[in-house]
Amino acid sequence: MIDYGSEIAITGDDPMMDFRADPDLIEFIEKLGRARNHYLSLTRGDFTLLYENEGMAVYTRSYKNETAFIALNNTSEKQEILIPTDKLGSKKQLIGLVNNDLIKEQNGNYPLSINGEESEIYIVRDNHGLKMLNVIVIIAIPIVFLILYFYIWKRGKNNG
CATH class of the missing domain: 2.60.40.1180 (Golgi alpha-mannosidase II)
Incomplete structure (x- = not known):
C-alpha cells in the first residue's frame, strides 16, 4: 500500500508542504506499480x-x-x-x-x-542456462552484417 503523498515524500513533520517530487522516488513507485499490474502472484x-x-x-x-x-x-x-x-x-x-x-x-x-x-x-x-540457439543467433548477426556490408561495398566499387 502506498499512502497519498508518498510520491513527494511527505513525512508530516513540515507544516509547509513541498510538492516537488523526487524523481528517484517516482521511478521506484512506478516500478512497483508495473510489477503489481504485471505479476498476479503479488496480489x-x-x-x-x-x-x-x-x-x-x-x-x-x-x-x-x-x-x-x-x-x-x-x-x-x-x-x-x-x-x-x-x-x-x-x-x-x-x-x-x-x-x-x-x-x-x-x-x-x-x-x-x-x-x-x-x-x-x-x-x-x-534456470535453463545459455541456450545454444541464442549463442548461434548472437554469433550469426555480426557475420551476416559483415557479409552484407562486403556485398554492398563490392557492388558499389563495381558500379563506380
Whole structure:
C-alpha cells in the first residue's frame, strides 16, 4: 500500500508542504506499480513466510504457475541470508524487478543480500542456462552484417 503523498515524500513533520517530487522516488513507485499490474502472484494466491528475524522478512506469493519472492530489510544494516533450495526448488533463478538483481543457486542455496532499509521483489524462473540457439543467433548477426556490408561495398566499387 502506498499512502497519498508518498510520491513527494511527505513525512508530516513540515507544516509547509513541498510538492516537488523526487524523481528517484517516482521511478521506484512506478516500478512497483508495473510489477503489481504485471505479476498476479503479488496480489493473489498463497503466502509462505520463508524467513523472519530481527527486522528482516522473506516470503513468497504463488499464484497458478507464477511465484514472486519478496525480501524486506527493515534494519539499518545489510542482511545476508541463505535460502535453501527446498524452499524454492533447485535450478531456479530469482530475477529482481526493482534493482534488477539476479540470484542463482549456489551450493544448494540461494544467497540473498539486501542493504539496510531496502527491499526487492523477485520473480522465480527456471534456470535453463545459455541456450545454444541464442549463442548461434548472437554469433550469426555480426557475420551476416559483415557479409552484407562486403556485398554492398563490392557492388558499389563495381558500379563506380
